[in-house]
Amino acid sequence: MEGLKKYFDVERIINTTTRKIREGEAQGKPYYFISPQEFQEGIKNNRFVEYAQEYNDNFYGTTKDELERIKKSGKVGLWKMEYKGVIKTKKLYPDVVSIFVNAPSMEILEERIRRRSNVSEEYIRERMEYTKEWLKHIDIYDYRIINEDGKLDKTINEIAIIIKKHNG
Secondary structure: OHHHHHOOOEEEOOOEEOOOOOOOOEOOEOOEEOOHHHHHHHHHOOOEEEEEEOOOOOEEEEEHHHHHHHHHHOOEEEOOOOHHHHHHHHHHOOOOOOEEEEOOOHHHHHHHHHHOOOOOHHHHHHHHHHHHHHHOOHHHOOEEEEOOOOOHHHHHHHHHHHHHHHHO
């Protein structure tokens, strides 16, 4: 996202989750953290555009209020979501452009995950299994980009071209 700021006035769409807040995180950075009960209430009251229970058994979703916040800002909204969310969102908002960005291989993805601090073997295993499932649904995305090691600027430029194409 930081790299795209040189091309556009961008704003990250902040998802809501039931996972526990980690060291260095805060409310709204990188998620809105709520209890499972609050999340279930939001589902019941139709507050979410999309939501899913992910590989770690926590819920993640995007609220209608969050999309309204971005819309009112006039900025380009960037949204990280998994494939189930893309499917649900495209039903409600067919004009949303989806871009799948991935590592060149599962091995490289695993290396990248391992480089992060404080990740358990269980987390790595769950994430890799979930990614395998995700790759079965790659055809739902409008665009697919490979984020190669050492070529982040190229990846950012490819994403910027797509955004320009759809935002004039």
